[in-house]
Amino acid sequence: MSRPPADRKPTSPSADAMAEVLLSSDLLETLPDAIVAVDCDGIIIQVNSQTQELFGYTRAELIGQTIEILVPESYRSQHHQHRANFAKTPKTRRMGANLDLHGRRRNGSQFPVEISLSPVSTEKGLVVLSAIRDISDRKRIVEELRRANEEVQRKTAEQIGEYRSRLASIIDSSEDAILGKNLDGTITSWNKGAERIYGYTPEEAIGKNISILAPNDRPDEIPRFFGKLRAAKASSIRIGARDEGRPPP
Numbered sequence: 191m192s193r194p195p196a197d198r199k200p201t202s203p204s205a206d207a208m209a210e211v212l213l214s215s216d217l218l219e220t221l222p223d224a225i226v227a228v229d230c231d232g233i234i235i236q237v238n239s240q241t242q243e244l245f246g247y248t249r250a251e252l253i254g255q256t257i258e259i260l261v262p263e264s265y266r267s268q269h270h271q272h273r274a275n276f277a278k279t280p281k282t283r284r285m286g287a288n289l290d291l292h293g294r295r296r297n298g299s300q301f302p303v304e305i306s307l308s309p310v311s312t313e314k315g316l317v318v319l320s321a322i323r324d325i326s327d328r329k330r331i332v333e334e335l336r337r338a339n340e341e342v343q344r345k346t347a348e349q350i351g352e353y354r355s356r357l358a359s360i361i362d363s364s365e366d367a368i369l370g371k372n373l374d375g376t377i378t379s380w381n382k383g384a385e386r387i388y389g390y391t392p393e394e395a396i397g398k399n400i401s402i403l404a405p406n407d408r409p410d411e412i413p414r415f416f417g418k419l420r421a422a423k424a425s426s427i428r429i430g431a432r433d434e435g436r437p438p439p
């Protein structure tokens with residue numbers, strides 16, 4: 191292990207004692223997560239049994255190795271640099287908070303991880319404790335939820351489609367003229383009943399103003415009728431408002 195350069199922050203005896211305690215396997219064994227402690231060169235100096243279980247290595251196989259033994263091959267080269275950057279401003283934080291992180295087991299298989307880093311200054315230099323959590327279950331649940339949600343949306347869209355086509359066939363099979371229009375009076379839908387009664391095909395009627403249905407000698411009858419309808423709606427709102435003690439709009 192390299193000798194501490196002159197600029198290393200002097201540590202108090204209690205800090206070293208604390209680091210000693212922190213690295214003591216008794217304490218590490220009580221922690222739920224897999225814990226790996228590395229020195230300033232990234233060399234593994236301590237692991238707990240949860241780490242052995244999670245990665246499939248024995249303690250003896252890990253101690254003295256660089257931490258990259260647990261990092262997927264494709265990330266190893268840049269990981270050294272990451273550690274060097276971390277050592278410049280060491281602070282307790284989540285590692286790769288916005289990254290999709292994976293660890294690599296002894297058998298080469300990978301699994302999704304969440305890792306928090308805790309730096310400890312000791313007389314021998316910076317020690318970093320990484321607490322590693324296998325988040326496979328969480329990922330699986332999130333994926334299942336996503337799929338279930340997708341399924342619900344697909345089924346809902348399917349059902350809405352069914353309702354729409356059922357409604358369309360009811361409207362189309364009706365003897366009555368059933369037509370839709372927007373607030374400007376533009377015809378937006380036109381069923382077979384309307385075609386039979388008014389003689390316009392849907393292509394001819396849709397998009398036209400509803401006043402095409404007004405008798406030639408009373409061209410403004412329909413706009414006046416809808417005007418009344420709007421006024422009635424407004425007055426029913428006004429009446430409604432007055433009855434409920436609200437000021438009319």
Ligand code: HEM
Nearest residue numbers: 228260261265268272273276285286287291292293318320
């Ligand atoms: C089991 C232990 C560890 C595993 C599996 C692991 C794995 C990874 C992976 C896969 C990345 C993303 C690489 C990329 O996208 O470029 C990463 C990033 C990083 N790792 Fe580790 N790592 C481990 C331990 C450590 C330790 C002990 C340190 C610090 C000494 C460290 C420091 C970093 C830093 C600084 C980054 C860049 C992202 C960030 O700044 O948060 N890692 N690590």
